[in-house]
Amino acid sequence: MSIEVGMILEGKVSGITKFGVFVDLPESKTGMVHISEVAPTFVNEINDFVKMGQTVKVKVLSVENGKISLSIKQALPKEQQHPKKPRGDRNDRGDRDDKSQNRRTRQPYKPAPPVTSPGDYEWQSSRKSAPSSFEDMMSKFKQTSEDKMSDLKRGGESRGYSRRGNGNGRK
Numbered sequence: 001m002s003i004e005v006g007m008i009l010e011g012k013v014s015g016i017t018k019f020g021v022f023v024d025l026p027e028s029k030t031g032m033v034h035i036s037e038v039a040p041t042f043v044n045e046i047n048d049f050v051k052m053g054q055t056v057k058v059k060v061l062s063v064e065n066g067k068i069s070l071s072i073k074q075a076l077p078k079e080q081q082h083p084k085k086p087r088g089d090r091n092d093r094g095d096r097d098d099k100s101q102n103r104r105t106r107q108p109y110k111p112a113p114p115v116t117s118p119g120d121y122e123w124q125s126s127r128k129s130a131p132s133s134f135e136d137m138m139s140k141f142k143q144t145s146e147d148k149m150s151d152l153k154r155g156g157e158s159r160g161y162s163r164r165g166n167g168n169g170r171k
Contacts, residue, residue: 031068040073
């Protein structure tokens with residue numbers, strides 16, 4: 001009997017890693033169950049779902065170059081493959097069928113307060129003097145950049161630092 005895609009087999013867990021489970025199959029073959037195929041729910045710790053030496057039912061997903069990809073969750077009966085997840089947050093939001101009550105509990109939209117710039121630096125000039133064309137915006141940007149650069153240069157010189165100096169950073 002050769003192992004083919006779609007078969008459901010029984011095997012014994014022979015290894016557990018962070019990324020999956022190795023399962024010994026018939027005919028002295030070994031396959032791997034990726035962590036995403038261990039259970040129908042989110043798996044953070046594989047040891048919570050399987051133990052070394054445990055016998056598990058697996059479905060063969062693929063057989064490529066001697067590597068056998070398996071799934072424990074796809075070997076489960078259909079009703080167990082997609083369990084209803086308890087959604088605790090639904091009760092906080094109210095029952096979906098009772099839409100009138102859901103509307104009453106909703107708070108009206110409140111916009112976030114405007115973001116202020118750090119310190120007294122003005123990041124944007126007021127909207128009233130906003131330039132109207134691309135050329136105006138570019139000239140305004142160049143002027144602002146030149147002003148900032150000259151402020152930075154003056155600030156560095158007042159502390160006694162120079163861009164070109166005697167090698168130790170001082171004038």
